[in-house]
Amino acid sequence: MDVHVSLHGRGDLAAQVYRQLLDAILDGRLRSGERLPPTRELARRLEISRNTVAVAYDRLVADGFLVGRAGAGTFVSAERVRATRSAPQGVVRPRAIWRSMAAEAPASTHEYDFRVGVPDPRLFPMETWRRLVARELRTSLAGYADPSGHEALRDAIARHIGISRSVRAGADDVLITNGAQQALDLIGRVLIDPGACVAVEEPGYPPARRLFRSLGARVAGVPVDGEGIDVTAIPNTVRLVYVTPSHQFPLGTPMSLARRAALLAWAERRRGVIVEDDYDSEFRFGDRPLEPLQSLDRAGRVIYVGSFSKTLLPMLRLGFLVAPASLMPALRAARQLSDSHGELSTQAALARFIDEGLLARHIRKATREYAARHALVVDTLTGDDRLRLVPSVAGLHLCARFSPGVSVRPAPRLALERLDAYCGESPAQQGLVLGYGAIQQAEIPEGLNVLKEALV
Structure with a gap:
């Protein structure tokens, strides 16, 4: 020593x-x-x-x-x-904004785990992944690299999202990040002035709301209905809007084509920017997906954000953004200042994983499994008049609103997430957000029975 x-x-x-x-x-x-x-x-x-x-x-x-x-x-x-x-x-002492924020402990020790956004690690081809990573560790060169990330991965992602999501991008339009959260952080650093007003969906994705606040922005929650964000309710002072149009988080409803057109028109009229987080879009159980905002955008006002945390494993910390050429130099500089370029051997391994067709194969396999869990949750809860399921055909979770006068008491055996935790405005909406990625299919019926016993 x-x-x-x-x-x-x-x-x-x-x-x-x-x-x-x-x-x-x-x-x-x-x-x-x-x-x-x-x-x-x-x-x-x-x-x-x-x-x-x-x-x-x-x-x-x-x-x-x-x-x-x-x-x-x-x-x-x-x-x-x-x-x-x-x-x-x-x-x-930290700045005042940080006194109201705390890191969350992600682990769960509950018997029935209905946490949101947690994929099943048993579905991931770990041995294949180890082989790919080991190969890259033997061949990768040491030293610093392009802050945009591994070129082969950027090219593979551009082709993958071009085929699967109709996103218009080449390798030069892609920047690799440590998950979607770093992508949002880089976008905020480049575009948000202290005191600026940023719009998010209500209810919406809490980490995005907290991140924008930490950068000094004023965050306005804009109501979401059955068609997506209410564009007419966006405050006049807003110049950046964060949305999850493919699978609205947490409600699960997709944004209608008419609402997408209205949001793009807002961006052109207000000279604004739309951050499109394609949350949970890979796992679809029905209905043809609508065109992403990015592919409908002709003015270069949409930044497309994606992540492999749900598709593969959260521990890999791999995500990306696709931005207009006018923003890429600043975003590359921000990435370099943040953490240079990320872990290159993992990025190279993912490039091979995509190019060899292994990602598409994994998504097909995982989609079948998650579709069965999704259907089981819907079938088990349908008919219980205390809960109103929000229709959803994708992702790793379902939202259920409480009927009037209904609530849920603490259930030590359950890992549950309440809908009001995703609300930033008052009055908060009441209900549950039920993830089915972490819980095995055989455990779902008994877990939901325990949930029903906790409803009052």
Whole structure:
């Protein structure tokens, strides 16, 4: 173990070595059983006599914090270690906006997991993925790269979304990100001035709302009806609108073609920007998908955002954006300032995964499974007059509104998400958002029975 010891002045050096090693043991930096460097080596690095280090070691042995083993060295004693490592409490405070935000713990220990946006990792071809990543790790070159991301992946994504979603893009129009959230962050950095007003759907995607607020924007929630966002309700001061038209989050309804045309007309009239998050669009169980806003846009006012977090695995942190050429230089610069270019071997592996047809195969397989779970949730809840299901034909979740006077009491066995958690305006809408990606098909009926018992 390369122990850091910093000596000051020419006072009692043995005492300084003793105190710093003791602090490292007490706060857990040096753990039970770890071997300390030989006295000769540490003395050489500190440019002091070996006897000085030996005195410090002997004192720690006498106090029971170290133990010497003949022929092996000096080790931290298991009996005396108590890990209490922590940073100073400090007096520095974050900006006011961050005092109302906290990181969320994503894990669930509930028996029936109806969390939203969690795909089933058992459907992912992990062995194939390991093979692809291992191949790239053997062949990838070290060094910094294009902030737009791996060129082969940008080309593969452009072809994939061109075929599957009719998005008009080439490799130069694509920028790879660490998930959709980083894409939104880069867009906000480039386009949102502090104090500007940004419109989001109501109810809508909370991480987007919080992100825009963190950048200093005023966020206005715009009502969503059966056709999508109410364009006539967008405030006059808004110049950027964030929408999920393919599968509105969290309600699940697609934006109608007429409403898409109205939103594009708003953008041209107001010289605004539309951020189109193609949330959950890959898993479709019926109905032909409508054209994305990006493919209908002729003025270059739509930024298309996509992610592989739901399609593949959230841990891969792979997403992308497709932007007009006028914005790409700024977005590339923002990405470079943010984290340079991301993890290239993973990006290269995904490029092969797409090019070899493995992504399309995985989507077909996963869609069949999620379609069965979707149908099971609908069949089980249909007929219960306490819940009104919102029609949906895609994605990994369903929304159910409470009938008047209905609520749900805490159910320790269930991981549930309430609709009001997705609302930023008052009064909040009441209901549940039920994910079926994390729960196995065989567990759904019993889990929904537990839910029904919790409805009051």
